[in-house]
Amino acid sequence: MLPPFPTEKKVKNGMCTAQKDWGMQDIEAAVARHPAHRGSLIPALQDLQETCGYLAPEALAVLAKHLSISVNEIYGVATFYTQFRFSKPARHKIQVCQGTACHVRGGHMVLEEFEQMLDVKAGEATKDGQVDLERVACLGCCALAPVITVDGLVHANMGTRKVPAILAPLGVKEESKAT
Numbered sequence: 001m002l003p004p005f006p007t008e009k010k011v012k013n014g015m016c017t018a019q020k021d022w023g024m025q026d027i028e029a030a031v032a033r034h035p036a037h038r039g040s041l042i043p044a045l046q047d048l049q050e051t052c053g054y055l056a057p058e059a060l061a062v063l064a065k066h067l068s069i070s071v072n073e074i075y076g077v078a079t080f081y082t083q084f085r086f087s088k089p090a091r092h093k094i095q096v097c098q099g100t101a102c103h104v105r106g107g108h109m110v111l112e113e114f115e116q117m118l119d120v121k122a123g124e125a126t127k128d129g130q131v132d133l134e135r136v137a138c139l140g141c142c143a144l145a146p147v148i149t150v151d152g153l154v155h156a157n158m159g160t161r162k163v164p165a166i167l168a169p170l171g172v173k174e175e176s177k178a179t
């Protein structure tokens with residue numbers, strides 16, 4: 001089950017510009033939930049990403065102080081795992097399944113259509129910060145292939161002709177370019 005994707009863009013305490021209402025007190029609370037030793041690093045990173053939507057530099061600085069390790073060391077560990085992201089999430093997230101069932105039913109063409117219309121490659125966000133485009137292995141509903149999700153909602157039996165209708169309500173601008 002995917003976590004709900006944040007939809008509100010707010011700045012709090014002048015610190016952070018993620019797409020969720022969070023601030024330094026939220027970072028400190030997330031960090032304080034974890035014992036101050038190295039074994040807490042991965043769970044704390046997961047907590048911070050859930051709090052901020054990504055591993056914000058100011059969050060990693062607080063965590064480094066709490067665990068008495070360097071920020072560089074934290075980056076060294078975090079970059080090893082694909083689950084962590086280091087840039088602000090876009091306003092909307094589109095996941096296009098490329099698992100076997102979806103692939104054989106044209107999922108790769110659906111992905112190419114999204115890439116072309118958004119002018120990004122999978123794994124990139126549009127320059128206007130509207131859409132993150134992701135390639136995923138299997139969304140767990142193969143009978144509905146090809147499948148995508150938009151902000152966590154499943155769209156079944158996708159085809160290239162449905163792509164414009166998916167993008168229209170997301171406010172995608174013509175001039176969107178990759179970041």
Ligand code: FES
Nearest residue numbers: 097099102139142
């Ligand atoms: S392969 Fe796409 S949902 Fe399983």
